[in-house]
Amino acid sequence: MAAQGYRATTSAKASDLERRWYVVDASDQVLGRVATRVAEVLRGKHRPYFTPHVDSGDFVIVVNAEKVRLTGNKLRDKLYQRHSGYTGHLRTVTAEKVLQGAHPERVLESAVRGMLPRGTLGRKLFGKLRVYAGPDHPHAAQKPEELTLA
Numbered sequence: 407m408a409a410q411g412y413r414a415t416t417s418a419k420a421s422d423l424e425r426r427w428y429v430v431d432a433s434d435q436v437l438g439r440v441a442t443r444v445a446e447v448l449r450g451k452h453r454p455y456f457t458p459h460v461d462s463g464d465f466v467i468v469v470n471a472e473k474v475r476l477t478g479n480k481l482r483d484k485l486y487q488r489h490s491g492y493t494g495h496l497r498t499v500t501a502e503k504v505l506q507g508a509h510p511e512r513v514l515e516s517a518v519r520g521m522l523p524r525g526t527l528g529r530k531l532f533g534k535l536r537v538y539a540g541p542d543h544p545h546a547a548q549k550p551e552e553l554t555l556a
Contacts, residue, residue, distance in 0.1 A: 428464060486499050
């Protein structure tokens with residue numbers, strides 16, 4: 407009983423997708439702008455056949471994460487918290503200290519993780535993200551393309 411001009415809705419299958427690798431240079435870019443574009447590509451929303459429950463995204467490499475820019479007073483006011491599970495052991499650190507510390511890439515990783523879905527799909531998508539503090543990365547063999555942030 408199909409009406410004339412009727413087309414069935416198609417769903418993307420993870421097995422039919424061709425994964426691509428993208429490189430993003432985060433130097434002097436605003437943290438939120440970089441994170442939204444990266445999350446969009448990881449999720450697959452940049453493709454015409456986006457399916458919410460399927461991993462249809464691509465791999466993303468972010469370089470120069472230590473040079474990402476935070477607007478306003480976020481360097482001092484943005485807090486990252488972790489808890490050990492013991493009473494009184496809530497640890498709080500500012501974004502400025504995280505960027506100057508041993509792992510400055512964690513600021514960008516945290517921002518992107520917050521934009522991905524919760525659950526098994528979100529964890530799988532987050533596994534396709536590689537963030538490096540400096541300009542070098544070991545993924546030259548994948549021949550990554552430059553990803554524009556505009």
